[in-house]
Amino acid sequence: MFQIDDMKNIPIYEQVIWKIKELCLRGALKPGEKLPSVRELSGMIIANPNTVSKAYQELERQGVIEIRPGKGAFVHARPPDRADAGKQEGIREQLRRLVIEAIYAGLTLEEIKTWLEEEYAQLGGSQRA
Amino acid sequence: MFQIDDMKNIPIYEQVIWKIKELCLRGALKPGEKLPSVRELSGMIIANPNTVSKAYQELERQGVIEIRPGKGAFVHARPPDRADAGKQEGIREQLRRLVIEAIYAGLTLEEIKTWLEEEYAQLGGSQRA
Amino acid sequence: MFQIDDMKNIPIYEQVIWKIKELCLRGALKPGEKLPSVRELSGMIIANPNTVSKAYQELERQGVIEIRPGKGAFVHARPPDRADAGKQEGIREQLRRLVIEAIYAGLTLEEIKTWLEEEYAQLGGSQRA
Amino acid sequence: MFQIDDMKNIPIYEQVIWKIKELCLRGALKPGEKLPSVRELSGMIIANPNTVSKAYQELERQGVIEIRPGKGAFVHARPPDRADAGKQEGIREQLRRLVIEAIYAGLTLEEIKTWLEEEYAQLGGSQRA
DNA sequence: GTGGTCTAGACCACG
DNA sequence: GTGGTCTAGACCACG
Numbered sequence: 264m265f266q267i268d269d270m271k272n273i274p275i276y277e278q279v280i281w282k283i284k285e286l287c288l289r290g291a292l293k294p295g296e297k298l299p300s301v302r303e304l305s306g307m308i309i310a311n312p313n314t315v316s317k318a319y320q321e322l323e324r325q326g327v328i329e330i331r332p333g334k335g336a337f338v339h340a341r342p343p344d345r346a347d348a349g350k351q352e353g354i355r356e357q358l359r360r361l362v363i364e365a366i367y368a369g370l371t372l373e374e375i376k377t378w379l380e381e382e383y384a385q386l387g388g389s390q391r392a
Numbered sequence: 393m394f395q396i397d398d399m400k401n402i403p404i405y406e407q408v409i410w411k412i413k414e415l416c417l418r419g420a421l422k423p424g425e426k427l428p429s430v431r432e433l434s435g436m437i438i439a440n441p442n443t444v445s446k447a448y449q450e451l452e453r454q455g456v457i458e459i460r461p462g463k464g465a466f467v468h469a470r471p472p473d474r475a476d477a478g479k480q481e482g483i484r485e486q487l488r489r490l491v492i493e494a495i496y497a498g499l500t501l502e503e504i505k506t507w508l509e510e511e512y513a514q515l516g517g518s519q520r521a
Numbered sequence: 522m523f524q525i526d527d528m529k530n531i532p533i534y535e536q537v538i539w540k541i542k543e544l545c546l547r548g549a550l551k552p553g554e555k556l557p558s559v560r561e562l563s564g565m566i567i568a569n570p571n572t573v574s575k576a577y578q579e580l581e582r583q584g585v586i587e588i589r590p591g592k593g594a595f596v597h598a599r600p601p602d603r604a605d606a607g608k609q610e611g612i613r614e615q616l617r618r619l620v621i622e623a624i625y626a627g628l629t630l631e632e633i634k635t636w637l638e639e640e641y642a643q644l645g646g647s648q649r650a
Numbered sequence: 651m652f653q654i655d656d657m658k659n660i661p662i663y664e665q666v667i668w669k670i671k672e673l674c675l676r677g678a679l680k681p682g683e684k685l686p687s688v689r690e691l692s693g694m695i696i697a698n699p700n701t702v703s704k705a706y707q708e709l710e711r712q713g714v715i716e717i718r719p720g721k722g723a724f725v726h727a728r729p730p731d732r733a734d735a736g737k738q739e740g741i742r743e744q745l746r747r748l749v750i751e752a753i754y755a756g757l758t759l760e761e762i763k764t765w766l767e768e769e770y771a772q773l774g775g776s777q778r779a
Numbered sequence: 780g781t782g783g784t785c786t787a788g789a790c791c792a793c794g
Numbered sequence: 795g796t797g798g799t800c801t802a803g804a805c806c807a808c809g
Contacts, residue, residue, distance in 0.1 A: 274799060284492050311801050332530060332782045333808045350497045355507055357490050361483060362511045363413050368479045372512045376505060378484055382491045383501045401719060403793060440794050532808060542750050569809050608755045612748065613765055619744050620769045621671050626737045630770045634763060636742055640749045641759045661784060687796060698786050719797045720793045
């Protein structure tokens with residue numbers, strides 16, 4: 264569930280951030296639910312508690328979770344649906360680079376679109392749109 | 393043309409790589425065409441020659457350009473259409489993360505798809521697909 | 522009356538201390554009046570009795586209340602008007618930091634002064650000054 | 651200049667944040683100016699580089715400085731003058747607590763106002779208002 | 780038991 | 795030389 268693949272050059276704390284966001288979107292982690300403690304999770308993924316703590320703090324800053332010191336970390340109740348213009352532009356920039364790489368990898372527009380739909384569906388996007 | 397914005401924490405050499413790939417895909421740089429020399433380009437974008445050199449070497453490794461020692465760097469004739477399974481999986485992984493961020497930024501599937509199509513079209517993808 | 526909002530990371534026992542001091546200053550708690558027992562108050566605000574007990578002990582240390590073992594806690598008769606030099610310096614330090622944050626938040630001197638006057642008035646400061 | 655007094659219970663990294671903000675407001679650090687490197691500053695104040703780094707990253711997040719990895723940290727060019735409603739409410743809350751403490755320390759409204767004006771003036775607030 | 784802070788020290792990418 | 799990441803481990807406040 265919290266299995267982290269040590270991917271190539273992607274910082275562990277970012278992988279933790281993405282994994283938890285993914286679990287929240289899939290509904291595997293529900294609003295109000297308690298996350299594993301910093302120590303528990305660091306033990307599970309064999310990482311340093313500081314690394315996990317850094318991920319949790321960034322997740323709180325992004326409004327995904329809420330940290331109650333001494334109590335633990337909890338999935339934030341209010342769903343994240345703000346439309347941040349700056350963030351959206353950053354995502355478009357990422358998309359631009361992804362398309363460049365995709366074309367060089369021999370992928371067609373249709374293939375990418377299919378993947379996109381699959382990933383969106385797996386993240387429960389259909390419930391939102 | 394080779395204008396590099398020092399974007400948020402993206403290494404300059406990666407920006408150079410993407411920019412040259414983009415220009416190749418758009419047809420602004422044609423197969424066989426000579427690229428600016430390392431010194432010329434580093435002067436244009438006010439970057440360290442080592443940085444540009446690193447970008448060129450990576451571009452050659454990826455088969456995008458060819459470096460002929462003493463002659464310069466040239467856009468590779470062979471069009472980029474190989475299907476690298478490992479690379480494709482990496483792209484899918486990128487796409488997964490992009491979708492997670494997009495949902496948290498309040499974007500719908502349709503919006504992302506529209507962007508995808510626009511970016512693909514701008515890179516001359518229609519000629520390939 | 523003793524409603525405690527679990528504010529952003531401010532320890533509950535400190536919130537209790539401030540709330541009781543505020544009620545004393547406003548006159549809602551009068552000199553000699555009996556405070557709720559530790560158990561009563563911890564029940565009201567849904568907090569650990571240890572937490573409330575810690576707040577009461579700190580309030581006694583500061584001379585705000587008096588704890589008579591077996592009898593309960595009472596608002597201290599002696600009004601709080603001693604001039605503690607060390608404490609005043611600490612307050613000035615707090616003020617310095619507050620002003621820094623206020624300027625960065627776009628507040629003007631006049632706005633802060635107005636707030637200051639309002640807060641002072643609400644705490645019955647006019648009776649003293 | 652970067653002297654940090656190890657105050658009672660205030661985290662070192664927060665003290666660094668305040669000190670740098672103060673220096674920026676006073677004009678001792680000018681827009682575009684380079685801050686000491688993480689290692690330099692950590693040596694100056696006898697703290698761990700990680701602690702200074704944490705302060706710098708928070709300062710960047712707040713828009714006070716800009717970190718260019720490999721280059722250093724620089725005072726942000728655009729002045730911070732956004733009016734964040736949430737932040738302003740937090741400041742008012744701080745002010746409320748400060749007034750409570752001030753009254754218990756025997757300070758009058760006039761004394762606090764005078765301090766406020768002095769601190770504001772020292773931070774170059776007159777240039778803004 | 781929980782998260783927060785901090786140290787000491789290592790290695791790495793970028794330029 | 796610079797900041798970024800990470801580990802190992804310590805101590806502390808809160809409840």
